[in-house]
Amino acid sequence: MRKPSPKPRLRLDDLPTPELVSQGNALLSARDYKGAIDIYKLLLKREPQASWREPLAVAYLERARQLAQKEMYREAAVIWENIPSLCSGQVPQPDLYVDWLLHSNQYAKAMRAYTHYAAGLPAADAGELETLLAALALAGQKDVLQAIPPDATLRQHFGAAQAALCAYGQGDAEAVVREALKAIPIRSPYRDLRQTLAALLKLESDPAGAPTLVERIPSTSPYYPLAKLVCAAAASEPAQALLTLDPAQRELAGGLIGLDARQNKLLKDWARxxxxxxxxxxxxxxxxxxxxxxxxxxxxxxxxxxxxxxxxxxxxxxxxxxxPPFETQRLQALRAERGGDIRGALRNWRGCADLLIKDADNPDSRLMAALVLRHMAKLTHEDDDLDWDETPKTLIYLEESLRLDPDDRDSYLKLAALNREAGNDKEYHQWVDRAVRQFPDDAQVLLDAAVTATARKAHKKAAGFAARVLELDPINSKARSILINAHLAHARKQILAGKYALAEKELDRAGQLERDNARSGVIETNRGLLAFKQQQRERGQHLLREGARLAGHPLLAWLRLVVEAPRLNLEPADFQRNLALGDPRKLTVERADLLALTRLINAYREEGVNNLSSALEDLEKPLQRAIKTLSSEDDLLLICECLHQAPHYELLESAATWALECQPERPLFVYYQIYGRAEGNGYKVKHRDSRRLEDAMETARDAEDHRTLMRIGQFLGQGRLPFSRPRGHSRPMPMPMLPNIPAEIEEIRRDLERLPPALRERMLNRILDDLPPDDDFPIEVQRAMMKALLLGGGNLEELLDDLPDFPPSSPRRGGRRNRWS
CATH class of the missing domain: 1.20.58 (Methane Monooxygenase Hydroxylase; Chain G, domain 1)
Structure with missing residues (x-):
């Protein structure tokens, strides 16, 4: 079957005039000057309107520019010559025409045009042309020399410029050349030559100062290539600079800096x-x-x-x-790292460290060994491919490094931070204390010490550390905040003891530390609560309202009250009317207020306040509405992390669900959503969500998002049964031991015992049907083991003995199909 022939395209001659005008304007805007020329020529052929000659002249000029940019100077000059005849005598930018004639070696024609148009050229354009003509005159171009009028500056300064150039070329003394350069005025067409020769002279005595002499030479100047050459020869790394030059420039610059023939050849070979x-x-x-x-x-x-x-x-x-042996091990370690083999890298780095430790009497060897161990700690901490029963050896490597080099502050702080993240509070505090003993005057160490002292409720100690930080760093806002909170904590202690006068003094000290532009209202809130304790109702109401005003938003004022009142054994609801905040569930919250709330929650969490989840209960509805107005990934991460730490599970799930609508399948948001849904309990994660978490882990691993990997891994590990295994691992799992049964299984067992027998059997079967697939244990073995664990009273070994023999299942040969795949 023959293809239908395409519709014939309309010729320009067939188009009506209005459409031609529209197309011409469009082509000019699109920089299709060749097409625009055809259209405007046709329009003028139809009707010679003056309004069409101007766009035609523009199209001709811009088309000529395009050709000149491609170094088609002769063609560009020909197009320019057509402009006056076709556009009623218009001669736009004749300096361009002269320039293109010079670049196409049409010197006689160029000089005639220059003489004709010179008087009407703008000063800037005339100056550029004269600089080019001056260079051609010095080069001995006769057509240029003969056409220059006797009274022109080009002619008047020619002798001085030629004398300076000859003096430099003949190798005359620097003083002789400089004397000749003085005869060239600073505004002469030969000024770029003057600056270039001065810079070349300066290369010999002060290379670093030479580039400043040519930095104002424009890229359109004929002397610009020489200026580049000067800069390359004066560079601190001349070899790299010389490689940016063309071969002729490179050879000339090499001669200026004293390179011999062998070195010039080396540069030439390298440039390839x-x-x-x-x-x-x-x-x-x-x-x-x-x-x-x-x-x-x-x-x-x-x-x-x-x-x-x-x-x-x-x-x-x-x-x-x-x-040598150390370098051999180091090479193997680096190769393993580059190949992504972290275990192999650690094995070889361990060999490096052991070799250095054998020479521990040498201080350099001890330091190098410590550095190797710290690098191993970094690799281990970022390793996201540990088996299910492995823990990182980061802490071990860092501790060993400090035995070799006890003066590394960052290792102490890293050990403290890692123990804090792992929930090892005792070790966390110990490492901070060790850091303080080692670095008693380090502001960062003292600040960490103040934080850990606050967490231990050692407010007096925290105040001492914070005060010392402020002595070393008076503008440290975190240290100031810790010191204020220490005074507030002492004030609360005095209030609860009924020592109101002493409490007032502590509040005064806290107030003196607050900056006028950073008052948060917490001090006024506590003063107001103290006033109510003292039966000073009117004063208390005034202070509470002042605290609310300083808080900045009713949302923040409400949270302040809900947190501060119970710390003094007072009920927040008793003061709601005094604050005149209205119903907190009906508050309108903007983005700035929401972010301020996260900062306040984080600050309270650092103080060790543990009831933040209940403090947010009355604010759930306005917070949910506000969260749904956010779209920035950074904002959503900040909110989710705050709710994760608080923790408030319902709000966290809601925020993460919204975040996933904005950032689909972002691994960290998947984790936040499921963490909130399971209320932070890994054993409550549904199987579908467990699969989503494992997929999120793979995505995070591909993106090298180690923080998300660690969090999901810890959370999934929390919910693993003793014989379950993360997807993708093939290491055999140990059989479960009854003394290690999680408390959650005991709870399930007790719940099952309360059910009637028939309902108990149905519920048990549902639990057994939801067991995760396992490649090493047939499903019947898994069911028998779990049944023994949940019902109790039976002998696990007898239950297994009663089962028939099962061949080991294989996912490749007819094994049980993974129902989740």
Missing amino acids: FGEKPGDKALFDFIAAHLAAFDRESARHACWMLLPAYPQGLKSYTHLFGPL
């Missing part, structure tokens, strides 16, 4: 590799030109390339001898 040579090319280049380099520098460069180019080891050994 381009901007980003490969590791093999680099290694082979150094090896091939070894005689041209300092031998130790060449050895070091080849040694640095070996991790990326291990095939060069044989050549390296031939050229420089075998690597």
Whole structure:
């Protein structure tokens, strides 16, 4: 079947005039000047309107510019010559025409045009042309020299410029050249020559000062290539700078800085590799030109390339001898790292550390060993491929590094932080205390000490640390906040003891520390509550309202009250009317207020306040409405993390669900959603959600999101049964031991015992049907084991003995189908 022939395209001649005008304007806007020329020529052929000649002149000029940019100067000049005849004598920018004639070597024609149009040229355009003509005159171009009028500056300054150039070219003394340069006025057409020759002279006495003399030479100047040459020769790394020049410039610049023929050839060979040579090319280049380099520098460069180019080891050994044992281990470790083999890297780094430790009497060896161990700690901490029963050895490596080098502050702080993240409060506090003993005047260490003292309710100690930080760093806002909170904590203690006068003094001290532009209202709120304790109702009401005003939003004022009142054994509801805040469930919350709330919650959490979840109960509805107005990923992460730490599970699930609508399948938001849904309890995670978490782990692993990996891994690990295994691991699992049964299984057992027998059997079967698939245990074995655990009273070994023999299941050969796949 023949294809239908395409519709014939309309010729321009067939289009009505209005449509042609519209197309012409569109083509000009689209910079299709060639098409625009055709249209406007046709329009003028139909009707010679003056309004069409101007866009035609623009199209001709811009088309000529396009050709000149492609170095088609002769063609550009021809197009320009058509403009006056077709556009009623218009001669736009004749300086461009002269420039294009000069660049196409039509010197006589260029000089006639220059003489004709020179009087009408703008000063800037005339100056650029004269600079180009001056360079051509110095180069001996006769057509240019003969056409220059006797009274023109080009002619008047020519002799001085030629004398200076000859003096430099003949190698005359610097003083002679400089004297000749003085005869060239600063505004002369030869001024760029003057600056260039002065810079070339300065290269010999003060290379660093030479580039400043040519920095104002424009890129359109004929002397600009010489200016680039000066800058390259004066560069701190001349070899790199010379590579940016073309071959002729590079050879000339090499001569200026004293390169010999061998070195110039070396640069020429190196330039062939381009901007980003490969590791093999680099290694082979150094090896091939070894005689041209300092031998130790060449050895070091080849040694640095070996991790990326291990095939060069044989050549390296031939050229420089075998690597020592430490370097051999280091090379293997680096190669393993580059290949993503973290375990192999750790194994080889361990070998490096052991070799250095054998020479521990040498301070350098001790320090190097400590650095290796810290690198191992970093690798281990970021390793997201640990087996189900492994824990990172980060803490072990860091502790060992401190035994070798006890003066590394960051290792102490890292150990403290890791123990805090792991919930090892005792070890966390111990490492902070050790850091304080080692670095008693370090502001960061003292600040961490103040935080840990606050967490331990040692407010007096925290105040001491914070005060010392402020002595070292008076503008440290966190230390100031800790010190204020320490005084507030002492004030609360005095209020509860009935020592109101002493409490007032502590509140006064806290108030003196607050900056006028950073008052939060917490001090006024506590003063108001104290006034109510003292039966000063009117004063208390005034202070509470002042505290609410300083809080900035009723949402923040309400949270302040809900947290502060119970700390003094008072009921927040008793003061709701005094604050005049209205119903907190009907509050309108903006983004700024929501973010301020997260900061307040985080501050209370750092103080050790534990009832934040209940404090947010009356604010759930306005917070849910406010969260749904957010769209920024950073804002949503901040809110979710705050609710995760508070924790408030319902709000966290709601916020994460909204975040996933804005950022679908972001692994951290998936974790937040399921964490909130399961109320922070890994055993309550449904199987569908468990699968989603494992998929999120894979996504996070691909994105190298180690923080999310760690969180999901810990949460999933919390909910694993003793014989369950994360998807994708094939290590055999140990049989469950009854003394280690989680408390949640005991609860399920008790719940089952309360049910009638028939209902108990149905519920038990539902639990057994929901068991996760396991490649190492047939489903019948899993069911028998779980049934024994949940019902109790039976002997697990007898139950297993009663089962028939099962061949080991294989996912590849007819094994039980994974119902989740």
